[in-house]
Structure formats: structure tokens, C-alpha cells
Amino acid sequence: MTAIRVTDLTKTVGCVTAVDGISFTVEDGELFGLLGPNGAGKSTLINMLVTLLRPTSGTATVNGHDIIEETGAVRNSLGIVFQEPALDEELTGEENLAFHSRLYGQSKTVRQQRIDEILDLVGLSEQRDDPVGTYSGGMKRRLEIGRGLLHEPAVLFLDEPTVGLDARTRRDTWEYIQRMNEETDVSVVLTTHYIEEAEQLCDRVAIVDEGRIVAIDSPTALTASLGGDVVAIDVEGRVAALATRLDACPWVSRYTTTDTGVRVTVERGETRIADLVRLADDADVAITSVDSHTPNLETVFLSLTGATLTEREADTPASDGRRPRDVPVDPAETPARANTGDGE
Numbered sequence: 001m002t003a004i005r006v007t008d009l010t011k012t013v014g015c016v017t018a019v020d021g022i023s024f025t026v027e028d029g030e031l032f033g034l035l036g037p038n039g040a041g042k043s044t045l046i047n048m049l050v051t052l053l054r055p056t057s058g059t060a061t062v063n064g065h066d067i068i069e070e071t072g073a074v075r076n077s078l079g080i081v082f083q084e085p086a087l088d089e090e091l092t093g094e095e096n097l098a099f100h101s102r103l104y105g106q107s108k109t110v111r112q113q114r115i116d117e118i119l120d121l122v123g124l125s126e127q128r129d130d131p132v133g134t135y136s137g138g139m140k141r142r143l144e145i146g147r148g149l150l151h152e153p154a155v156l157f158l159d160e161p162t163v164g165l166d167a168r169t170r171r172d173t174w175e176y177i178q179r180m181n182e183e184t185d186v187s188v189v190l191t192t193h194y195i196e197e198a199e200q201l202c203d204r205v206a207i208v209d210e211g212r213i214v215a216i217d218s219p220t221a222l223t224a225s226l227g228g229d230v231v232a233i234d235v236e237g238r239v240a241a242l243a244t245r246l247d248a249c250p251w252v253s254r255y256t257t258t259d260t261g262v263r264v265t266v267e268r269g270e271t272r273i274a275d276l277v278r279l280a281d282d283a284d285v286a287i288t289s290v291d292s293h294t295p296n297l298e299t300v301f302l303s304l305t306g307a308t309l310t311e312r313e314a315d316t317p318a319s320d321g322r323r324p325r326d327v328p329v330d331p332a333e334t335p336a337r338a339n340t341g342d343g344e
């Protein structure tokens with residue numbers, strides 16, 4: 001079954017089109033990623049899917065329920081972990097979960113059983129009686145992810161699940177997310193601006209830029225679509241002379257010129273370096289450096305948008321100049337958060 005179906009969803013805020021006619025589906029049990037720079041529209045999209053924001057136009061269903069007509073059923077079908085932590089630091093891990101369980105009206109027996117299962121799943125059984133204030137950043141994130149699963153939702157939304165965590169804790173958290181996805185069959189939709197997170201975790205990735213999906217596929221298929229490795233060659237002037245030679249090469253998938261040289265896409269780049277050096281020699285062009293690398297999702301993003309994720313983040317302030325996270329959402333459009341899994 002299809003866990004999420006999004007059709008032409010659009011959200012305009014003032015004169016900014018934060019989400020611009022987005023369509024995609026997420027299948028049951030899939031780990032689906034929305035990858036894009038800050039300000040791409042990922043949070044706005046998720047906020048519409050969890051019924052916190054009303055779309056300007058378009059439709060979507062979560063677990064078969066319409067996000068506009070059946071908000072209650074949608075909220076009961078999902079769990080959500082927001083970017084900003086929302087745990088009570090004075091309560092213990094178990095008490096935080098128990099509080100959330102009561103919000104969902106779970107019976108005492110179910111509550112105890114689910115809390116035990118969840119603490120085991122996120123590796124916090126031994127720390128269940130410790131105040132959350134004593135937990136590390138990674139433990140808090142895991143507890144939040146567990147809390148989002150407490151009521152056994154069909155879909156779990158994770159908005160930038162590892163932002164603010166150090167590299168090692170980030171990797172640990174990926175393992176827990178993967179394990180949780182495998183062991184519970186829950187469909188997961190996560191937003192991220194970390195390339196490696198999308199590559200390591202997601203079955204499929206939608207690359208989002210300026211409110212639109214520019215590509216959608218498995219990480220492997222997305223990188224394969226570029227047609228091979230990228231060999232970057234810097235030269236002393238005469239870039240055009242080298243480009244002329246590349247034009248005549250049947251084994252070059254494509255190339256682009258830069259101020260200092262060329263970026264050549266070829267299959268199995270390492271094996272073609274000698275050929276490329278020979279080509280430059282023949283054209284009497286002096287090489288200053290050669291670098292071959294296998295493309296990743298950053299390369300895909302670059303080839304689709306003409307900028308890296310980091311460059312995009314540097315030039316996407318809010319309409320009034322503030323970063324997206326600082327922009328308050330109109331409270332009139334923000335219904336109560338009960339039953340969305342954000343708990344307290």
C-alpha cells in the first residue's frame with residue numbers, strides 16, 4: 001500500500017512560494033528522504049503533511065487519509081520528531097514516554113508494554129530511570145524518535161533528525177533509525193541537508209530545491225544517472241584547446257569547463273587519467289592538478305541546480321532577510337499539536 005501520496009502540493013507564504021507543486025509517493029515500510037539546503041521548503045512540506053499547515057493548493061493523503069478533510073485520522077496515523085528538542089528534562093526517560101502515552105489514551109497495560117519495547121528498541125532500557133537532563137544529545141534524540149513510535153504510527157516524520165549531533169553520534173543515530181525501520185515496518189520520511197545521511201539511510205531520495213523536487217530515485221540510481229566518475233583537471237591556460245580534444249573523444253560522457261580547467265565525466269575515471277594526460281600533452285596544454293572522484297548526491301545536486309548545497313544555503317534567506325527557522329508561522333494556521341507525536 002502507499003503510505004503517502006502527494007499531488008501538486010503548493011504553499012505560498014506572502015510572496016514566497018515555499019512549496020511549489022510537489023508530487024511524490026512513499027510506499028509502506030520505505031525509508032524516504034527529502035534532501036535539500038536550508039530554505040528549500042522541506043519543513044513547510046512536512047508541516048502540511050502532518051496537518052500543522054494548510055496547503056494553498058494540491059492534495060495529499062497519509063495512510064489513506066486526506067490531510068485537509070481527515071486531519072484527526074491523519075494525526076493518529078503519524079508520529080513526528082521536530083528539529084527542536086521537545087523533552088521534559090526533569091522527567092526520566094520512562095516518565096517522558098508515559099506522559100506521551102497518556103496523551104494517546106493508551107491503557108496502563110499497553111503503556112507499560114510499549115514503553116519496554118521502545119526503550120529496548122532505542123537502547124535506553126538501562127537509563128530509563130535517569131532524568132533526561134543527564135542524557136547525551138544522541139540519547140535524547142533516540143528517546144524522541146522512540147516517543148514518536150509509541151502509539152505505533154504507520155508513518156514517522158523526522159525533521160533533520162541528526163542536526164546538532166557530532167559525527168559519531170550521528171552515525172549511531174542512523175543505525176537506530178535503520179533498525180527501527182526494519183523492525184517495525186513503519187514508513188519513515190526524513191528531511192536532511194546532510195548528503196551522507198541521505199545516501200546511507202534512504203531507500204529513495206527526493207532532491208528538493210527552491211520548493212520543487214528536481215530528482216527522485218534511489219541514491220545509487222541518482223548518482224549512476226550522471227554517467228560515471230568525474231575527473232577534474234586544472235591546467236595552465238588554454239582550456240579551450242583541451243576542450244576541443246575532449247569533443248572528439250568517444251569515451252567522454254560529457255565535460256564542463258571551469259575558469260581553471262575541465263571537469264570530465266567518464267566511466268571508471270581512474271583508468272582514464274593516463275588517456276586524459278596524453279590528450280592534454282597532444283594539445284600542448286600543461287596540467288597543474290588531476291583529481292578523480294566517484295559522484296555522490298552532492299554532485300547530483302550540483303549538476304541539477306548549478307550550485308552545491310552549501311552555496312544554496314548561503315544565498316537563501318527568508319523573504320524578509322531572516323533564516324527560515326527564525327520565521328514565525330502564522331499562529332492562525334497552526335492548529336493544536338495534540339496527537340501529532342510532538343507530545344508535551
Ligand SMILES: Nc1ncnc2c1ncn2[C@@H]1O[C@H](COP(=O)(O)OP(=O)(O)OP(=O)(O)O)[C@@H](O)[C@H]1O
Nearest residue numbers: 013018038039040041042043044318319324328329
Ligand atoms: N511563515 C513564513 N513566512 C515567510 N516565509 C516563509 C515562511 N515559512 C517558510 N517561508 C519561506 O519558505 C522557504 C522554505 O522554508 P522551509 O523552512 O520550509 O525550508 P527548509 O528546507 O525546511 O529549511 P530548514 O531546514 O531551514 O527549515 C524559505 O525560503 C522561507 O523563507
